Amino acid sequence: MSTKQHNLPARIAEIRALVELSQAQLANKLGVSTSLVSHWEKGTRTPSGSQTLDLARHMGVALDYLLNAEIRPHFQPRTCVTSPDQDAIDRTLLDASMQVHYLDTAHRLAGKAPAPFSLCADFDSFDNLANITSHLRDTLKLNRRVTLDELKQALSEWNIYVFDWQMPWHLSGLSFRGAFSVIFINYKHTPARRLFTLAHEFAHVVFHLGREQTETKERMSTAVSLASCRDPIEKQANAFAAELLMPRADLEKLVKTSDSRSRLRDPACLEAVAQHFNVSRDAIFYRLTQLDVFRWTEKSTYFVGKFTPPAAPEHRVEDPKKIDRQVDPRFRDLALSLHQADKISTGKLAEWFFAPRHVMEEYLTELSSAKENAISEGPNHEEELAAAD
């Protein structure tokens, strides 16, 4: 594989900024002078092999990412975040940037170019949203009621990679649009919530990413969606997801009589409607407030009890039995084919899947025994031939 050593100064500077370390802070961690870090970033001095290893370790990135990453998206929330899981959120955002690099590397090692996502739409007004959503629903060949697997499949057919990662609770989803497109959703959330997040992130990819922002004139390539965010583009993405999963016209039919409106106020009925649309009770409640079935102030009547978020996960993927659900299937197959051809090692595969090594080993053992069983349980052609004789 070709290397891009000539880019190392820029890489160091850019990744240092990505992990929000000053030159002095990085120098302090490495036990070198600030001026040496400055020289590395200007290219007037080159770090030794061991300094390069230390650089990667102290910046919290894989050596591969430091030395080889050509695509280094900066996942950054547009609004200021305060969360007790801030470090875990920062770690996840960096992992997402590395996952994008691993996707790029996998394609390069396989000699394939990743296909870009080609759809774009303008979010011109909330009034026209039903029309745009209907058009996109038809383009993606989606029904009016969609499941998580159906939406994942549809996005896969349009070259969007979807990773169902374990992430800190307050992080709902992430998206990237560049030479290829990637969406991350939080596996810790319920399937109903993940479906909404996936639709929400898809809205970012279609409406917001890869185009110049009116206010900043900067091209946005990433979006970070956090719970309870008031950002205008988050509102647009929420509105699209709501219309895609709970079409307003369908809901209007449902609430057209006063009898049906009053029945919806029964929590059991609300739950049934939420299940009908494969969304959470929160999502259907908010949607129905737009149709004046509920008032915002009634929220506490329907959602009682205090929720304590679970601890932030250590790994993005922790269970060998869940790898097939959590890792995008097209990336998984590409990575496994490279591993099968001995182009990458098992440890590298674990790194690419963000899974601990023993989880990867268990997954591969199960995969190979499943293959052996499939072979031994397959049709016995020798018997067929003997019968034909």
Place this chain on the structure above:
Amino acid sequence: MQTLVYDTAAIFNFGHRGDLALLLEKLSKGHTLLTTPAVVAEITDPGRATYYKKLLADWFEIKSVSAIPFDTTTLAALSSILDPGEISVLMLAKELEATAVLDEKAARREADGLAVKFTGTLGLLQLALKRKWVKEPECLTRVRQLCDRGFRIPRPAPHHTFAEYILTVQ
């Protein structure tokens, strides 16, 4: 005395996959058995933490790389296909002019390109057989056990002698 630097896959093969601690004991009499902190960091299974803590303490010395024998270009190439454990094993073996114990083909190919001496679990089983530390049926039993427990090598056929089997693997 020869020095062997073990990678993660080889430690797994001598550990829970192959139960080859007896062979480690024999090897340790004529060899220095090393591994690296990066390899130890890859042994993450909480269910086997005590087992590997003891195995590493009993037979291995954990040694860090003191000088990086490769330039940044080589490091970049290695890091795109190997994990940090494998890279550290290649570096330490190169630095000490030792033999890397590698069971991943991608790592063995890179070792070859970097003129790092290497062997693997099967190579060390061959050595054990040659030195009469183990008998041939025992060797083949262990290889079948390794296959069952996730070492990606061809399974010996029922009629194979160990020597015949090794020829098929090569």
